[in-house]
Amino acid sequence: MSRTQTQTNASCVYGVWYSLLFCFSNNSRSMKVIVKQWHAIAQWQWDTGKTDENGDPEEDVCGICRVPFEGCCPTCKVPGDDCPLIWGECSHVFHMHCLLKWIGTAASKQQCPMDRRLWVTAERKVAASHS
Amino acid sequence: MASEALRNQVAAKWQDSFNRLNRGSQGISGLMDFSKAWAVAADFLRPRDLGAPPKDFNTHEVRGAFDVLMQCRMLPMLLESFVEDMRRNQHLITNDVMRFMAEYEVPTDSKKASGEADVIGRLVLLLADWYFAWAPGGELGHTISSAYIVNFQTHIFSVLPSTFAGGFKKLLAATLSLFTRGTTPEIPASVQDPKLWPSFELLGLADRYESLIASVCYEHIEVHVLETCTGKWDEPMLGQLREWMADKVVPWMLLPYARGAKTPEEARTMLQGVGSRFDFHVCKTLCDLRTKEMFDIVIDYPDSIPSLHDLKECLQRVDQRSQLVQTLRKANKKRLLHPGADTKDILTQYVSLIRCLRIIDPPGVLLFKVADPIRRYLRDRPDTIRCIVASLVVDGESGDSLVDQDEPIQPLQTAQVDDYTDPNWEPEPIDAGPDFRVNKPSDVVSTLVSIYDSKDLFVKELQVLLAQRLLAVTDGNYEKERRNLEILKIRFGEAPLQVCEVMLKDMTDSKRIDQHVQFQSSSVMHPTIISRHFWPQFQAAKILLPGQLHEIQESYAREFTTFKPDKKLRWLSHLGSIRLEIQLQDRTISADVPPLEAAFIELFSEKDVWTVGDLVARVGPVERPAALKALLAWVNRGVLREESDGADVQRFRLLESASTDAEAAPVRMATTGSRATLVEEQPTVLTVQQQQAGQMEVYWKFIEGMLMNLGGLPLDRIQTMLKFAPGYDRTVDQLGGFMDAARREGLVNVKDGIWRLNR
Numbered sequence: 001m002s003r004t005q006t007q008t009n010a011s012c013v014y015g016v017w018y019s020l021l022f023c024f025s026n027n028s029r030s031m032k033v034i035v036k037q038w039h040a041i042a043q044w045q046w047d048t049g050k051t052d053e054n055g056d057p058e059e060d061v062c063g064i065c066r067v068p069f070e071g072c073c074p075t076c077k078v079p080g081d082d083c084p085l086i087w088g089e090c091s092h093v094f095h096m097h098c099l100l101k102w103i104g105t106a107a108s109k110q111q112c113p114m115d116r117r118l119w120v121t122a123e124r125k126v127a128a129s130h131s
Numbered sequence: 132m133a134s135e136a137l138r139n140q141v142a143a144k145w146q147d148s149f150n151r152l153n154r155g156s157q158g159i160s161g162l163m164d165f166s167k168a169w170a171v172a173a174d175f176l177r178p179r180d181l182g183a184p185p186k187d188f189n190t191h192e193v194r195g196a197f198d199v200l201m202q203c204r205m206l207p208m209l210l211e212s213f214v215e216d217m218r219r220n221q222h223l224i225t226n227d228v229m230r231f232m233a234e235y236e237v238p239t240d241s242k243k244a245s246g247e248a249d250v251i252g253r254l255v256l257l258l259a260d261w262y263f264a265w266a267p268g269g270e271l272g273h274t275i276s277s278a279y280i281v282n283f284q285t286h287i288f289s290v291l292p293s294t295f296a297g298g299f300k301k302l303l304a305a306t307l308s309l310f311t312r313g314t315t316p317e318i319p320a321s322v323q324d325p326k327l328w329p330s331f332e333l334l335g336l337a338d339r340y341e342s343l344i345a346s347v348c349y350e351h352i353e354v355h356v357l358e359t360c361t362g363k364w365d366e367p368m369l370g371q372l373r374e375w376m377a378d379k380v381v382p383w384m385l386l387p388y389a390r391g392a393k394t395p396e397e398a399r400t401m402l403q404g405v406g407s408r409f410d411f412h413v414c415k416t417l418c419d420l421r422t423k424e425m426f427d428i429v430i431d432y433p434d435s436i437p438s439l440h441d442l443k444e445c446l447q448r449v450d451q452r453s454q455l456v457q458t459l460r461k462a463n464k465k466r467l468l469h470p471g472a473d474t475k476d477i478l479t480q481y482v483s484l485i486r487c488l489r490i491i492d493p494p495g496v497l498l499f500k501v502a503d504p505i506r507r508y509l510r511d512r513p514d515t516i517r518c519i520v521a522s523l524v525v526d527g528e529s530g531d532s533l534v535d536q537d538e539p540i541q542p543l544q545t546a547q548v549d550d551y552t553d554p555n556w557e558p559e560p561i562d563a564g565p566d567f568r569v570n571k572p573s574d575v576v577s578t579l580v581s582i583y584d585s586k587d588l589f590v591k592e593l594q595v596l597l598a599q600r601l602l603a604v605t606d607g608n609y610e611k612e613r614r615n616l617e618i619l620k621i622r623f624g625e626a627p628l629q630v631c632e633v634m635l636k637d638m639t640d641s642k643r644i645d646q647h648v649q650f651q652s653s654s655v656m657h658p659t660i661i662s663r664h665f666w667p668q669f670q671a672a673k674i675l676l677p678g679q680l681h682e683i684q685e686s687y688a689r690e691f692t693t694f695k696p697d698k699k700l701r702w703l704s705h706l707g708s709i710r711l712e713i714q715l716q717d718r719t720i721s722a723d724v725p726p727l728e729a730a731f732i733e734l735f736s737e738k739d740v741w742t743v744g745d746l747v748a749r750v751g752p753v754e755r756p757a758a759l760k761a762l763l764a765w766v767n768r769g770v771l772r773e774e775s776d777g778a779d780v781q782r783f784r785l786l787e788s789a790s791t792d793a794e795a796a797p798v799r800m801a802t803t804g805s806r807a808t809l810v811e812e813q814p815t816v817l818t819v820q821q822q823q824a825g826q827m828e829v830y831w832k833f834i835e836g837m838l839m840n841l842g843g844l845p846l847d848r849i850q851t852m853l854k855f856a857p858g859y860d861r862t863v864d865q866l867g868g869f870m871d872a873a874r875r876e877g878l879v880n881v882k883d884g885i886w887r888l889n890r
Contacts, residue, residue, distance in 0.1 A: 031785060032714040033736050035683060035729075036721065039605045040658040041706035047692070047699045071664040077629050078636060079662045085697065 045070060046085050048093050063114050064098035073097040088112050089120040152203050165203055168196035176213045178220040178265045210275055214282055217265065224261050225290045228254065232291075235298050248305035251298040252327060258287060259330035284335040299340055303347040310383040311351070311375075328386045337387055344387045345405075348380065349412050356416040364428055364435035369444055372413050380409070411448060418445035422455045426462035432483035439490045446491065452562060455491075456500045459484075463501070468508045474518045481505050482575050496560045506582050519579050520592045523619060576622060590627040591822075593619065595667045597631050601638055602659065602706065609638050633665040648690045656687045658707070660700065668822055674704050674751045676726060678733045713770060716787045720768060727753065728761040732770065739785045740774070746783075827869050830856060834870075835878075835888065843885035846870065 046069045048060055061068050062085075072083035073095035086096040092114045094102075102108050103119060112119045153161030175193050200206055231254035235247060262283060266276070306327065331337040337344070355375065360368045381402065388405045389398040421428065421442040428435045428442075446452055466472075467480055481502065488498040509515045580586055600612060613635055620628050641660040648654065676684060688700045709729040712721040724732075730750050734741060747758050762783050765771040774782045833856050834849060844852075850866050853859045861869075870886060873879050879886050 031716075031736055031787060033679070033729075033733050034712040034714065035655045035679065036710040036712055038656040038658075038683065038709045039707045040656055040684070040687075040726075041602060041703040042658045042660050042688075042700040043663040043703060044660050044695075044698050045701050047697050068664055070662060078633055079665065080640070080698075081695075 043070075044080065046093075048085070048087075060093070062095045062098055063092065064094050064102055067095070069093065069095070075101075087122040089122050090115050090117050152205075164199055165205070168199035169205070169209070171196035172200055172209055173212060173216075176209070176216070178217050178223075206275070210278055213275075214278065217279075217282055217286070221286050221290075224258070224286065227257055227261070228287070228290050231257070232294065232298075236294055247298055248302040251295070251302040252305075252324070255302070255330050255334065255336070256324060256326060258334055259326065262330075262333050280335075287334060288339065296340065296343060299336065300343050300347055303340075303344055304351065306386075307347060307351050307380070307383050311355070311379040331387075341387075345408075348384070348409060352376075352380070352409065352412055353416050356413065356420060360417060360420055362424070364424075364431055364438035367437040367441055369414070369417060369441040372417065373410070376409065376413060381406070384409070414445040414448040415451070417441060418449045418451050419454075421445070422451065422458050425455065425459050426466060429480060429483045429487050432487055435487075436490065439487055443491045452492075452497060456497060459501045460504060463505060468504065474509075474512050474514050475522075477505070477509060477512075478515070478518055478522070478579070481509070482579070485575060485578055494560050494563075496563045499563070509582050515582065516588050516592045517596070519582075520589060520596050523576065523593070523615075523622075586623060586627070590623060590630075591667075593623075593628070594630055594634070597634060598667050601634060604638075605657075605708070609635060630665050633662055637661045637665070644691065644694065647694055648687065651690050651694070652686070654683065654687050654690070656683050658687065658700075660691075668825075669703055669706065674727060674730060674753055675749070676704050676730050676733070677749060678736070680709075680726075680729060680733055715770070718788075720770060722768060724764070725761070727757065728764055731758075731761055732765060735771070735783075735785045739787075740782055743781045743783070826858075827861075830859060830861075830869075831873070834873075838879065838886060838888045843882075843887040845884050846886065849886065 046060075048069065062073065065073050067073065069085055070079060072079040075097055076083035076095075084096050085093050086099050087093050088099075090112050092112050094113075099113075099119070102113055103110060110119055111117060149162070152165045153159060171193060175196075197206075200209055231250055235250045235254075265283065266279060328337075356372060359371070359375075384402060384405065385398055389401040421438060424438075425442075428438055442455075446455070463480075467477055484501065484505070485498060488501060489495065491497060580589055583589070597612065597616070601609065604612070616628065616631055616635060619631075638659065641658060644660060645657050649657075675681070684702055684704070688702075691700050692698065704726055706726070708723050708725055710721065710723050711729055711732065712719060713732060727750065731741075731746055734746060734749055743755065743758055743762065746762070747753050747755065750758075759781075762771060762773075766773055766783070770786060771783045772786050774784050830853060833853060837849060837852055838844060846867055847863060849870075850861075850863050853861070853866070870879060870881070874881060877889055880889055881887070
């Protein structure tokens, strides 16, 4: 009994001690960094579904015009939303303008230029997989 | 008989002479008259000492005597005897001349030029007195007086010592300064004597020393021009000089050059030739002076325009264009084109030079000749393009732009092909060199850009500059940059600057996206989102931001992806700036810091003491100097303290309360402060040179393989082979420079133009 008492006492003491210690150390951790404003720089990138988290991704180019996706197709001058990509069911991705021009030619037979399967535009395939 | 005949002849001669002298008078009374007349005339003519009392002659008697002699046709005899008399008395004059010249030559220091001039002046006046004293008088006819003059002058010139010329020059100079400077007490009376110039004339000095007179005038002009015009570039001097000539020198010139002119018109015609000679000399002197000063005139450019107009006018009279070119080239080489001169200064001087020489020589031949070395030198300078570009986009308010703000902005001009149908065609100027190109008065920017063969380099450099400026903008105000870009578009054309256009569009897009994201969930982060193929390459330094910084990034990226479902963000974490507030026990510090510094201080909120190595390990691939610099920045702010326990390990401790380090802080600040400056500030955007060097490393592999497989190759062969490599766009010169660099590094060697690998 008394032993338990002492034990509780001891644990009490220790508890207080620890809490004191904790308080003290907590006190010493009062340093706080607050971000007020951040002017950051970022590059945008098409989310082509390929995960390239580690290291620099191998530059993906449009299979038709050989220009990087983040560049713009030969007829455009401004990249991004003005020169979007188009995803096919066959998982191939092109600049939309490039592909539409290709599909517009008779020789294309409405096929994907990469695998000669009939071109079917995917419905936001990548975005859907993300969400 | 011969003797009979001779006698007869002598008798006849005698009779004849007698008759002539006797003039048919009774007995020998004619002869008596003649001898009396001879005595009177000879006495009248006899040269006397100046000091001797003048004899009083009865004019009538003398005239009668001469008449008698004339009738007897004995005047030549009389003349001869007169000349003989003169010769006998010459020593009188000689003595005087010697006396004066001795006085002149006495070497005394105190004697000034005016004093010397005075001695000579008095000598001349005295000689004139002698002349008048001995002169036979005009009424005796031309023969006698001219013979007298010849004899007198011959004698004088024979006795005047060689030093007289120098003295005479001083005298002339004194008379000239009398006219130009006005009467001063320093000028002795003899110089001011109005009889002086007639005396020169009488003694024949004016004719004999004509070149001396001219040289006196030349020298005087030179002195005056140097005195009045040296360093005086801000007002036109030529007009003033000409006025000075007309007011001061021409009245003097009337004396020697318009002697005997009776009317002003006559004087003017007499002065015409010599006047234009002196005017030429004024121009030449001024031209020499300005040529010598040209470099400084160019430095002073906008203020020195009047002097340039002067020089232009002078050059039209004096053909000294080649001297101007040579002097200026020499001055440029010595004072401008050396490693000590700042590129910006060279450019400024070049631009001023362009403007100056356009004033002097509108067709631009001079400019072409002078500018050629400067252009070649500038082409070799690595930072020329950057300087030019920086001055192209310089802010209006900084005001040190190379380009005039009011100069109309025009498209760059390219070399024009001759228009053979142009009715106003003019041939090239006569002193144009074979490679002279007529460039029409084009604007300064075109000239600067034409230093290089292509304008692509400029566009690249512009892109880098624009990137640096855009990334530095934090308040979202890009109007200035847009305005700059529009101006540049006019100059360089729309197409090359398309890239820059995209960059600006990125800026506005980021702003719009940010507004949208902020509306969704407010964030402290306002990123600039760029299209990476349209921006210059950035230094690759992928740092991982710790703690809350990373969370902020992540949440923003999430919001972005919701807004633009098919795009994602890749952070360039090492770029940008963060405003932090650091709350410590006893103080709060706020600062704008680069991300690396923010990352470090964020880590210090985990624990108080970090070694540099641990910090770097947490943040990622950061070079140690950069990391140290970031930490020292915090040390300087008094947030961290550097601790060293003797080992190589550097530790940093967070200072919760400033007071604990009160005594150590200042010392620490001093040492770290100096150390912080050692670390060089690195630009975040890679310059064009760095980019090119990076690309060249790729081609080095090709070159290495080529030389390994094919042995030695000449430079142009390497160039041809490299052309096959994708994206290779260097010139042979650039390749040559690269190969030279490789040789310096000991990778290759070259012999007789063949490059080989070093093994």
